[in-house]
Amino acid sequence: MFNKLLIDGKDAYAEYGVFVEQYGYKALVQMPSFKKLESTEWDEYDGEETDLTSPILDTKTFAIQFCITEIDMGDNLFELLSDKSYHTFHFAELSKSYKLRLVGNPSRSALIHLGKISVNFADDFPPVVLNDFINEDDLDDSNIILNHKPYATAPAGFKQKGYELDDIDFSRFGIYVLDGTDDNIEKAPNVRANLTVNVKNSPGVVYDNDWVMYKSKDVGLKLLIHAPSISDFWQRWYSFWAVVLKPESRKLYIDNPIDEFECHYKSNSVTKFDIRRNGSVWCEFTTTLTFTNCRPLGNYFVLATEDGEIVITEPGSEDVEINLKLHE
Template sequence: MIGQLYIDGRDAYTDFGVWITEGGYDGLLPFPELVEPDRNDWPDEDGIEPDLEKPTLKPRELNITFVRSVYGRSAGGFVEYLSTPGYHLFRIHSLGREWSLRLIQGPAYEDWDMLESFTLRFTEDRPVRPSVISGPNGGGLYIPSSEYELDGVSLERYGIMVMEGKDEIMRSPTVKTNLSRTILNVDGRIYDADNVVFNSKEVTLKCCLIADSTDRFWRCYDALLNALIQPGERSLYVDYNVEEYPCYYKRTSGWKLESLRGRVVVTFNLTLEFTVFRMDGIDYLLATEAGELVVTEDGEYYIDLNTYA
């Protein structure tokens, strides 16, 4: 417990008698959410046109659960210290990273007889954007080839396996509501059914990030966040249905640190907004007699026979 958590350079266990409970690191991991961009939502066209020229991030709120012995010093002194004006620098030795946080609330307390558990809520008012020098180089461990590519980069190069996502990808979006009219003395309504267009839709992928060290984990973590918040729309290529979808990052959720010993294993949900999505039926792609898809000389694109029909 000694030397695990430092707050403003002070050891939380020796100076305040507290330590972070198991699972308490999870709240520190989520990416900041994206501020919802302005958009055009044309009633006669599929999807939306978001303004992603300069994506910005929301302040991040997070919970940390602490434990202390009932025979130790009072937790009140710890909370009082965190309540002093300004920001407090939290550094977790085993994670090798620090966060500048401000206390905003104490939402939970539990008495465990010999121990006390209390949850404090903090805010990170200025989320730190990653400074990525090189591209993603994987987590240093073998993982299966990914069926997903973000802007042409396979997710395995971020150390990520997508455990669930196909059902979300294939789910149809809702239909936009056309003009309608109700008449007081007539059943039902009069609806303009001559045009059917679809809304944008949220898609959540359940992901697992695996790395051989905390240093490699943070490199994958920063590289992915950096890629997601670049200006403009993102492109998600899905191998199993040979489709590429325009989208943008919205948020992550459900972060859970599964392992920190030997290898780092973290699970989380990544939510993207598909700006345009329509199931157009069957695609006809050029293939060899052996059934292998033919690509262009640069190896980037398949040949869609519908284009030449």
């Protein structure tokens, strides 16, 4: 436990008897949300129009669960964290340092001398994708510049393909797409309410029957990074986010069924983060994207030759209609 967590250069275990509980890094690792984005819904169009000229990440507040070998030493820890707002935490297992601000202590429990302490922190220095509106000289040393590139090809042994972000297959990020994602993508968005008149002395309502328009929808991509080392994890993690967080909208492509969606980042949650004894990292997380315009459309079929060439016929009253039916 020694030297796994340093607070302002001091060994937290040696000085205060505290160490991070198993699986305790997941909230620390996860990406914050964007600051509020300006968006507009137009009556004549589905979805929404969002200003993505210069999206930037917000601060995030999260809890870290600590174990403590002597519960009375917890006050010494809080005395340290109270002498100024920001303190530097170096997590050796993550090979990474964070500048964090104490927010609160929502819970503390003890069993004789041993105990657990939940501490809320704020991370005010999120990663940054540089653009014309951000001056690198104004950033803090704790802001990570996201300029990481995906792998040229998928890592050895990677077996999944068919999901792309801005024409980059997810395999080049070293990321698997998990079960449940396709269902989230294919569900229909909610309908935007039309003009409704509700008269007190008349049953029901009068509803505008001229059209049906759809709202934008939020879609959770269930993802997995299984990296052989913590350095490989950070390469995969940051190369993915360097694309997701860029200005303007993204294109998400899936090949079953073949479809492409315009979208932008909304939020992230890490459900499991485990550094195993052999040093490999298992990280399951959900990235929520907002699909800005995704009206459900029927399936269309075309005639093609055995070589895959589409058969084009002359328009007219004798056009061929293909009607597929399912039979038991």
